[in-house]
Amino acid sequence: MSRHFVAELGELKSTIIRMGSMAEQAIAESIRALLERDPELARRVIDEDESINRYEVIVDDQVVDLLALQQPVAVDLRFILAAQKINNDLERIGDHAVNIAESALQYSGRPPLTRPGEIPEMAGISKTMLREAIDAFIHSNTALAREVLRTDDEIDNLNRRTVEGMAELIRTDTQIIYQALDLIRVSRNLERVADLATNIAEEVIFMAEAHNVKHNVERREPQQGPT
Amino acid sequence: MSRHFVAELGELKSTIIRMGSMAEQAIAESIRALLERDPELARRVIDEDESINRYEVIVDDQVVDLLALQQPVAVDLRFILAAQKINNDLERIGDHAVNIAESALQYSGRPPLTRPGEIPEMAGISKTMLREAIDAFIHSNTALAREVLRTDDEIDNLNRRTVEGMAELIRTDTQIIYQALDLIRVSRNLERVADLATNIAEEVIFMAEAHNVKHNVERREPQQGPT
Numbered sequence: 238m239s240r241h242f243v244a245e246l247g248e249l250k251s252t253i254i255r256m257g258s259m260a261e262q263a264i265a266e267s268i269r270a271l272l273e274r275d276p277e278l279a280r281r282v283i284d285e286d287e288s289i290n291r292y293e294v295i296v297d298d299q300v301v302d303l304l305a306l307q308q309p310v311a312v313d314l315r316f317i318l319a320a321q322k323i324n325n326d327l328e329r330i331g332d333h334a335v336n337i338a339e340s341a342l343q344y345s346g347r348p349p350l351t352r353p354g355e356i357p358e359m360a361g362i363s364k365t366m367l368r369e370a371i372d373a374f375i376h377s378n379t380a381l382a383r384e385v386l387r388t389d390d391e392i393d394n395l396n397r398r399t400v401e402g403m404a405e406l407i408r409t410d411t412q413i414i415y416q417a418l419d420l421i422r423v424s425r426n427l428e429r430v431a432d433l434a435t436n437i438a439e440e441v442i443f444m445a446e447a448h449n450v451k452h453n454v455e456r457r458e459p460q461q462g463p464t
Numbered sequence: 465m466s467r468h469f470v471a472e473l474g475e476l477k478s479t480i481i482r483m484g485s486m487a488e489q490a491i492a493e494s495i496r497a498l499l500e501r502d503p504e505l506a507r508r509v510i511d512e513d514e515s516i517n518r519y520e521v522i523v524d525d526q527v528v529d530l531l532a533l534q535q536p537v538a539v540d541l542r543f544i545l546a547a548q549k550i551n552n553d554l555e556r557i558g559d560h561a562v563n564i565a566e567s568a569l570q571y572s573g574r575p576p577l578t579r580p581g582e583i584p585e586m587a588g589i590s591k592t593m594l595r596e597a598i599d600a601f602i603h604s605n606t607a608l609a610r611e612v613l614r615t616d617d618e619i620d621n622l623n624r625r626t627v628e629g630m631a632e633l634i635r636t637d638t639q640i641i642y643q644a645l646d647l648i649r650v651s652r653n654l655e656r657v658a659d660l661a662t663n664i665a666e667e668v669i670f671m672a673e674a675h676n677v678k679h680n681v682e683r684r685e686p687q688q689g690p691t
Contacts, residue, residue, distance in 0.1 A: 287679075290678070290679040291679075293678065293679075294676055294678060294679070297676060297678075298676075300545070301541065301542070301545065304531060304541055304545070305537045305538070305541055308535035310532045311532070314528065314531055314532055315528070318527070318528065318531070318548070321545070321548075322552065325549065325552070400645065404641050404642060404645060407634060407638065407641055408638050408641060411634065411635050411638055414631050414634055414635060415631060418627065418631060418648070421645070421648075422652075425649075425652070449521055449524065449525075451517070451520065451521060451524075452517040452518075452520075452521070
């Protein structure tokens with residue numbers, strides 16, 4: 238393997254790590270903009286999505302170059318394919334941060350709800366999932382990646398509770414319809430962020446073990462003892 | 465280029481076309497289940513998502529094999545990379561059909577709304593976008609792909625109108641909160657289907673022209689004449 242190829246793989250990895258930090262920050266800031274009712278911060282998140290989008294195009298180009306010029310096989314090929322997919326996942330996470338920031342902008346112009354449902358808890362869990370998925374990628378840590386897969390159900394439950402809680406709030410006070418719809422939208426976006434963190438974790442396992450764990454193949458294995 | 469390689473590329477293309485039909489059908493049936501209040505059909509859509517998921521894993525494997533064994537370059541490489549991304553997009557469209565079918569199941573157990581907002585119109589447009597994106601892929605038709613890119617704004621506007629219309633409905637009658645939330649969820653899922661059809665169209669252009677049109681690069685070009 239040429240030194241040039243090793244350097245290029247390292248560069249691809251660095252770009253993904255940089256994108257990962259940007260996506261993490263975008264989600265954290267969009268939630269802060271919502272909870273602290275900070276429209277300035279919300280606008281900044283929306284503006285900064287351009288940078289994540291630019292990185293996506295850079296990674297796409299790096300992937301095409303690496304595949305065309307180096308014709309990698311085995312673990313290097315799997316790394317490059319995983320990087321391409323993670324790239325796509327991170328760009329989508331950036332889009333969800335924009336959606337949350339847009340909801341934060343609207344929400345900050347309305348009288349706030351006394352309780353924002355399970356949003357703070359969901360935000361905490363999905364940020365942790367994203368951080369761990371990226372750490373798993375950086376260190377090829379499949380144990381950590383599997384930890385992320387296990388957390389996804391929690392987020393689905395919290396999302397369901399948020400939607401039900403908001404529906405109850407609207408029932409008792411129709412004045413807060415729009416605020417409640419804002420928070421339902423944020424809740425669904427956080428659920429999608431958690432899904433995408435799960436995708437990243439699946440890619441890390443594929444990359445490290447040449448083993449596809451999509452669609453719960455592992456998690457659905459019957460828990461039978463010998464019969 | 466070996467005959468074997470040509471055959472394998474053809475097989476990859478057929479698998480994607482087959483997945484595309486399944487995703488189209490899943491979206492069409494989930495919407496029919498919603499509008500015709502048919503829980504049986506909704507359950508069938510949810511069950512059949514397994515098949516789309518199985519195809520996703522098959523395509524992932526085909527892509528790895530083609531890249532590792534054939535080490536393609538230029539147009540073949542771009543075709544394979546586009547196929548991998550379209551594969552991912554189609555699998556996500558299948559997930560949105562499941563979400564819509566879940567909402568259809570809930571909605572069919574509640575008194576219906578007299579008007580389902582802009583849902584039928586959105587469903588029609590997003591189905592057309594998906595059909596055209598897949599046709600563009602089949603025939604490498606970039607003119608058709610660009611047509612899909614232009615339609616995406618319409619869906620965003622219809623989604624906004626649906627959310628506003630449903631909020632107004634809730635304000636006048638809190639009895640219909642859950643039905644209105646079902647339809648808002650369907651509307652957002654259709655918006656995402658249109659986004660994913662747009663992604664597919666972008667991949668077709670990348671594949672045919674080696675030219676990245678993500679993030680509105682083309683659509684944002686200033687419309688200036690010579691000065």
